[in-house]
Amino acid sequence: MTGNFTFHNPTKLYFGEEAIENLSKELENYGNKVMLVYGGGSIKRNGIYEAVKKELEKAGKTVVELGGVMPNPTIDKVREGMRMAKEEAVDFILAVGGGSTIDYCKAVAGSTYCEADPWEYYFNEWGEMTCRWIPVGCVLTMAGTGSEMNSGSVISNHSENRKKFYYFRNPDFAILNPVYTYTVPQYQTVAGIYDIMSHILEQYLSGNDDNTSDYISEGLMRSLIVSSRKVLVNPEDYEARSNIMWTATWALNGLIECGKPTDWMVHMLGQAVAAYTDATHGHTLSAVSGAYYRLLISRSEDAVKKFCLLAQNVWDVRPEGKSAKEVALEGLERMEEWMRSLGMAMNITDCGADESMLEGIADACPINESGYVVLSRADVIDVLRKSL
Amino acid sequence: MTGNFTFHNPTKLYFGEEAIENLSKELENYGNKVMLVYGGGSIKRNGIYEAVKKELEKAGKTVVELGGVMPNPTIDKVREGMRMAKEEAVDFILAVGGGSTIDYCKAVAGSTYCEADPWEYYFNEWGEMTCRWIPVGCVLTMAGTGSEMNSGSVISNHSENRKKFYYFRNPDFAILNPVYTYTVPQYQTVAGIYDIMSHILEQYLSGNDDNTSDYISEGLMRSLIVSSRKVLVNPEDYEARSNIMWTATWALNGLIECGKPTDWMVHMLGQAVAAYTDATHGHTLSAVSGAYYRLLISRSEDAVKKFCLLAQNVWDVRPEGKSAKEVALEGLERMEEWMRSLGMAMNITDCGADESMLEGIADACPINESGYVVLSRADVIDVLRKSL
Numbered sequence: 001m002t003g004n005f006t007f008h009n010p011t012k013l014y015f016g017e018e019a020i021e022n023l024s025k026e027l028e029n030y031g032n033k034v035m036l037v038y039g040g041g042s043i044k045r046n047g048i049y050e051a052v053k054k055e056l057e058k059a060g061k062t063v064v065e066l067g068g069v070m071p072n073p074t075i076d077k078v079r080e081g082m083r084m085a086k087e088e089a090v091d092f093i094l095a096v097g098g099g100s101t102i103d104y105c106k107a108v109a110g111s112t113y114c115e116a117d118p119w120e121y122y123f124n125e126w127g128e129m130t131c132r133w134i135p136v137g138c139v140l141t142m143a144g145t146g147s148e149m150n151s152g153s154v155i156s157n158h159s160e161n162r163k164k165f166y167y168f169r170n171p172d173f174a175i176l177n178p179v180y181t182y183t184v185p186q187y188q189t190v191a192g193i194y195d196i197m198s199h200i201l202e203q204y205l206s207g208n209d210d211n212t213s214d215y216i217s218e219g220l221m222r223s224l225i226v227s228s229r230k231v232l233v234n235p236e237d238y239e240a241r242s243n244i245m246w247t248a249t250w251a252l253n254g255l256i257e258c259g260k261p262t263d264w265m266v267h268m269l270g271q272a273v274a275a276y277t278d279a280t281h282g283h284t285l286s287a288v289s290g291a292y293y294r295l296l297i298s299r300s301e302d303a304v305k306k307f308c309l310l311a312q313n314v315w316d317v318r319p320e321g322k323s324a325k326e327v328a329l330e331g332l333e334r335m336e337e338w339m340r341s342l343g344m345a346m347n348i349t350d351c352g353a354d355e356s357m358l359e360g361i362a363d364a365c366p367i368n369e370s371g372y373v374v375l376s377r378a379d380v381i382d383v384l385r386k387s388l
Numbered sequence: 389m390t391g392n393f394t395f396h397n398p399t400k401l402y403f404g405e406e407a408i409e410n411l412s413k414e415l416e417n418y419g420n421k422v423m424l425v426y427g428g429g430s431i432k433r434n435g436i437y438e439a440v441k442k443e444l445e446k447a448g449k450t451v452v453e454l455g456g457v458m459p460n461p462t463i464d465k466v467r468e469g470m471r472m473a474k475e476e477a478v479d480f481i482l483a484v485g486g487g488s489t490i491d492y493c494k495a496v497a498g499s500t501y502c503e504a505d506p507w508e509y510y511f512n513e514w515g516e517m518t519c520r521w522i523p524v525g526c527v528l529t530m531a532g533t534g535s536e537m538n539s540g541s542v543i544s545n546h547s548e549n550r551k552k553f554y555y556f557r558n559p560d561f562a563i564l565n566p567v568y569t570y571t572v573p574q575y576q577t578v579a580g581i582y583d584i585m586s587h588i589l590e591q592y593l594s595g596n597d598d599n600t601s602d603y604i605s606e607g608l609m610r611s612l613i614v615s616s617r618k619v620l621v622n623p624e625d626y627e628a629r630s631n632i633m634w635t636a637t638w639a640l641n642g643l644i645e646c647g648k649p650t651d652w653m654v655h656m657l658g659q660a661v662a663a664y665t666d667a668t669h670g671h672t673l674s675a676v677s678g679a680y681y682r683l684l685i686s687r688s689e690d691a692v693k694k695f696c697l698l699a700q701n702v703w704d705v706r707p708e709g710k711s712a713k714e715v716a717l718e719g720l721e722r723m724e725e726w727m728r729s730l731g732m733a734m735n736i737t738d739c740g741a742d743e744s745m746l747e748g749i750a751d752a753c754p755i756n757e758s759g760y761v762v763l764s765r766a767d768v769i770d771v772l773r774k775s776l
Contacts, residue, residue: 001566001630004404009397015647016392178389212611212631216638219607223600242389242647243600250604255638259403259630 001211001259009253011149012173015246017238019175020139023055026173030135031091034061035084037105038096039069043141046183052096052139064088069097072156072163072278073104075119081108082118085134095138095171098192099145099154099281102138102171106153109134110168122155122164129168139175142184143245144192144282146199146252148174156275162364163275176249178241189235190342191282193228193244197221198266198285199251204310205293206371207260208302217256218313220247225314228342263371266292269383272365279351286344287351290336291386295379296372297328303372304328310335348387358384389599389647397641399537400561403634405626407565408527411443414561418523419479422449423472425493426484427457431529434571440484440527452476457485460544460551460666461492463507469496470506473522483526483559486580487533487669490526490559494541497522498556510543510552517556527563530572531633532580532670534587534640536562544663550752551663564637566629577623578730579670581616581632585609586654586673587639592698593681594759595648596690605644606701608635613702616730651759654680657771660753667739674732675739678724679774683767684760685716691760692716698723736775746772 014022027034034056043049056063066084069077085093085108095105111118113132121129140148147153151170156163181189204217224247230240250256269292270284277284296303304324311317311331319327336346345351353361362380375383402410415422422444431437444451454472457465473481473496483493499506501520509517528536535541539558544551569577592605612635618628638644657680658672665672684691692712699705699719707715724734733739741749750768763771 001403001627001634004402004406006400006402006410008400012394012396014392014394015389018392022394209627210611210614210631211627212608212615212634212638215607215611216604217607218610219603219605220600222606223598223603226598227600239389239597239599243598246389246600246646250600250643258634 002209003259005258007254007258009149011170013176015176017177017179019177020051020055023175024058027059027061032062033088033090034063035090035093036063036065037069037093037101038067039101041067043096048096048141048180064090069101069104071100072274073100075155075157078107078111078118078155082112085112090134093134093136095136098142099147102147103153105136106168107155109136119157122166133169136171137173138171141180142192143181143248144195146248149249149253161275161360163271176245178238178245181241181245182236190344191280193342194286194344195282196224196248196251202264202266203257203262205306206263211260213256213258213260220251221314223247225338261370264368265371268365268368272361273348273351273353275364276357276361277352283345284351286339287348288383288387291383293332295383300372307331390597391647393646395642395646397537399558401564403564405565405567407563408439408443411563412446415447415449420450421476421478422451423478423481424451424453425457425481425489426455427489429455431484436484436529436568452478457489457492459488460662461488463543463545466495466499466506466543470500473500478522481522481524483524486530487535490535491541493524494556495543497524507545510554521557524559525561526559529568530580531569531636532583534636537637537641549663549748551659564633566626566633569629569633570624578732579668581730582674582732583670584612584636584639590652590654591645591650593694594651599648601644601646601648608639609702611635613726649758652756653759656753656756660749661736661739661741663752664745664749665740671733672739674727675736676771676775679771681720683771688760695719
């Protein structure tokens with residue numbers, strides 16, 4: 001472990017088929033007026049909405065509802081939520097949905113009582129907010145972003161072609177019932193799975209020390225791969241769905257970045273693509289991964305070493321008689337084979353991008369400097385072009 | 389993941405060479421009177437005591453000191469601490485030491501304002517305490533028990549030859565500086581390392597489903613094994629000491645037991661041995677492990693399967709051309725080879741036990757029923773005899 005760091009993650013997780021039964025009791029800790037937030041309305045078709053409403057009723061809460069939170073939620077929609085939260089003087093925000101809905105609720109919770117317009121701090125990446133916070137809880141219906149146990153929030157601004165990130169606060173609690181993810185369509189399920197894999201890799205593929213965090217990451221990846229294969233065969237495999245949901249949470253709650261640098265360039269590239277195309281997050285990540293990882297392997301000895309560990313410890317590549325680079329590339333090829341088996345987008349053309357957008361996407365892509373290679377603008381264009 | 393469970397661990401961890409610098413700021417959250425608790429006084433020889441006192445002074449605290457907490461802390465010593473905590477009306481208890489000191493501080497923190505004598509609830513394993521709690525923080529000086537991020541406390545009663553466990557509350561925060569463990573003698577260092585390994589195995593060696601928790605456990609074990617070998621060569625290897633410290637914390641903070649049954653019979657057996665011999669905890673665990681694990685492998689198909697995974701994923705045993713039992717046993721042999729290389733006690737005779745104590749030790753050994761095999765009393769005697 002390198003450097004000094006703090007780990008503190010107080011989110012309370014209720015996990016399992018009966019996890020929802022804890023909701024009414026948890027809500028006793030908060031005021032009377034609850035803002036219930038959800039997405040496109042699938043929760044009204046699969047029974048989750050009814051189960052949540054029953055718990056809200058049991059807790060005796062007054063409920064105002066805000067639906068229609070879109071994937072890649074927009075800053076305009078955040079402003080709508082802020083108006084409602086203020087007018088209704090809500091005491092608590094309950095997110096029922098996936099990462100988009102939870103990210104959105106954090107934005108509303110942290111922005112309603114702020115002077116500044118929220119896009120100002122998203123865009124400028126201002127430090128810690130000190131405005132009054134409306135507490136947030138969540139009922140998770142999709143596995144992927146890890147938003148249920150972290151403070152992050154990603155919001156899109158279509159008029160500026162930007163998708164930006166900001167740290168608010170963690171949800172106080174999260175209800176995780178793997179059964180709720182049975183009805184997630186396969187395209188979204190696999191997007192979530194690759195999002196999880198990408199979160200792990202962004203933290204794993206960096207640094208050159210021997211670090212417990214990387215061993216935990218290897219375990220999470222192995223588990224994810226095994227369960228992803230099962231869920232493709234049977235979307236109602238509880239064991240697989242539960243492992244995927246749990247892996248998602250622990251892939252991005254601070255644990256596996258402890259004591260090490262992180263990269264996050266696949267996310268920067270993918271989010272820039274999504275800002276132009278509004279494509280599904282996980283698929284924008286898979287679409288740029290191959291070209292980016294090959295650039296790392298071609299430029300950095302430390303990257304080769306780490307990809308070798310990935311190849312051997314996660315993808316079961318045998319190293320005998322092969323050069324380090326061959327082992328690294330064989331691991332990457334096995335990963336791409338797995339990505340194709342999931343049905344991931346393997347290029348940004350499939351995400352709706354084309355040659356004419358490359359300069360604009362590069363403009364929207366911030367450069368992180370903590371990974372194995374610091375990309376130049378030409379590198380970004382090169383990776384994007386190879387990803388077409 | 390099986391069943392319904394809750395994960396909630398709000399302990400704040402400050403990790404790294406400068407972690408102590410957070411202490412004075414953390415202490416601002418508590419009242420003026422701090423009870424500073426430590427063990428045999430080694431902290432006065434290695435500079436940790438001075439560093440802590442400086443922070444207490446910086447925070448402007450009034451300090452009362454209680455030293456002399458022994459390994460396997462006794463219920464009599466707990467009563468002494470309770471008297472001091474009450475007479476001095478302390479607002480906060482700061483544990484500076486290893487697991488014994490932290491376990492002890494939890495006992496004092498939870499018992500001072502209780503009507504019942506603490507041995508009553510340790511001995512009878514009463515449920516959640518509702519007495520007033522004195523908040524606890526800790527500065528860790530030994531890696532092993534994980535007490536810094538859990539609610540457990542183990543206390544010994546020599547007059548009854550019993551060593552018992554009770555759940556209080558988590559420390560609010562912990563300061564983890566790997567450098568503080570450089571001066572821990574090798575006998576204690578390896579005892580801590582095997583304690584960590586045993587914590588992981590107690591949670592790993594149970595259940596028969598495919599569970600993310602087990603994959604995380606495998607990662608933790610792999611990391612621990614690599615770092616344990618380095619620290620034997622160089623006790624001041626920061627990378628190794630930091631990984632061992634971090635592994636210890638995550639081996640017993642609730643994470644790797646999520647969604648699965650656990651066993652804990654090695655701890656029941658080892659604690660019963662320690663109640664008779666006062667031997668070092670980690671060495672009592674290693675002394676009984678081999679015989680107990682061979683019993684599991686000889687009696688349970690599920691155990692064989694799990695020991696096979698352990699052998700292949702942690703001890704790098706190749707399975708080709710071998711029966712499952714052979715793979716399982718080869719893994720166990722590799723583990724025992726590693727234990728011997730650490731200098732662990734490999735039998736209870738080395739811990740000070742003899743044939744005449746076996747019936748008494750068996751009396752002091754509770755039987756858990758959630759592992760692969762439920763031991764009869766004859767089994768307990770058999771395991772102990774084979775461990776002589």
